[in-house]
Amino acid sequence: MSTTLSMRQTPAHTIYRVLECRPDSYRDWLNQGHGLRDEGRYEEALTSYNRALDYKPHDFWALYWRADVLDALGQYSEALSSYDQALAEKPTDYWSWCQRATVLRELQRYEDAIASYDHALDTRPDDYWAWYNRGRVALEDLDWYKEAITSFEEALKLRPTDYWSWYRLGDAQRHLARYGEAIASYEKALETQPDDYWAWYRRGDSLRRWGCLEDALASYDRALEIKPTDPWSWYQRGEVLRKLGRYPEAVASYDQVLASDPDDEYAWYNQACCYALLGNQEGAIASLQAAIRLNPSEYLLAQTDSDFDHLRGHEPFAALLKG
The missing domain is CATH 1.25.40.10 (Tetratricopeptide repeat domain)
Structure with a gap:
């Protein structure tokens, strides 16, 4: 039996503080690592698993759980190394391959992550x-x-x-x-x-x-029933209505976008197009001004956009495009 410095009770387990250890104390260090890991005390758990590995350097479980806490600590390269060592001892372990894949994803090694899942599926297809x-x-x-x-x-x-x-x-x-x-x-x-x-x-x-524009409109409407202030659905709803020639409704949809995100240059620009097609010069110029303020290059697009053709003879519109 190993000698311990102290023993304290926690709600879930007993933690041993080992002072003098014989080689068979590997189990104490491993169990202490488990207890600390369960409490979220990952640095201390890592120390315990490392001590267990001092006694059994090739033990699969100590290598696996060490990798687990290294992952929790964000030490992904070290976690990968520990999973690789665990798999050297137990090459067909499903969970090691899967957890290794999650670490590889964190390291942005995506093709290697796919390969790791493939190894897991060799074990559990x-x-x-x-x-x-x-x-x-x-x-x-x-x-x-x-x-x-x-x-x-x-x-x-x-x-x-x-x-x-x-x-x-x-x-x-x-x-x-x-x-x-x-x-x-x-x-x-x-x-x-x-x-x-x-x-x-x-x-x-x-x-x-x-x-399928009418069906798309119905789908966006259903999304908005669930999330009424979502600017994405309001914007796409406006786009569909604009393509359907339902310009007043499109203008209202863009208004909803801009209520959530007044800096959406695309909503301002497309609303300007709708106003222009409705013959609303004042609305078209106000919306286009907002779009140009957010992105000055929008005036270049407006110079050739056919939606504005019947405004080109109006001085306020011409002045806006002159910058």
């Missing part, structure tokens, strides 16, 4: 989380949209009603301009979470790009 997280790296970090689609489709074989896999599958399909498939995926996500703002918003984006 039917694991939802490895497929889902692999898909996230492919989608969000690498723009490997086809790879992402494959991963999310595999994840959905395991959890057919999973909201996040359907939503992110839709995102990957949308990026590839596969709008019909993306719309179907967002609708599957909405079956699980019918009041999710983002799925309605992205469904609207896909419908808009697919040319």
Whole structure:
């Protein structure tokens, strides 16, 4: 039995402070590391795991949990090294490969993270989380949209009603301009979470790009029922209404954008276009002035924009474009 300096009780465990240790005290150091890690005392836990490794340098569990606390401390390169050492002892450990992948993502080594998830899937080919997280790296970090689609489709074989896999599958399909498939995926996500703002918003984006403007408008309206002050949906709603020639409604939508973000140059400019098409010279000039104030290059765009053609003979408009 090892000799200890002190022993104190905590709500969850007993922590040992080891003074003189025989080689078999590895277990005390390991258990002390676990207790400290559970309390969020990662620096002290790291010391304990390192002491355990003094006695058993190739112990898988001490290497694995040391990597875990190094990750928690943000010491990602050191965590990666510790996971690699753990995997040298236990090459088929699923969790080590998965956690190693999360560390690689923090290090922005995204292709290596994909490879690490692939190793995890060699061990557990039917694991939802490895497929889902692999898909996230492919989608969000690498723009490997086809790879992402494959991963999310595999994840959905395991959890057919999973909201996040359907939503992110839709995102990957949308990026590839596969709008019909993306719309179907967002609708599957909405079956699980019918009041999710983002799925309605992205469904609207896909419908808009697919040319289904009335349906896109309905999708943005549904998003705004859930998040009434969101400038993104108001802006895209304005864009759809502008394309539909419903200029007064578009102006009102841009007003909603500008109530949230008065520095949105695009909302000011497009509102100016709508005012011009309505024959509202005063409104067009005021909105265009705001756009130019935020981005002086907007006057160059206005010089050739056909939306302003019937204002070109008016002195206030001409004066604005002269700067």
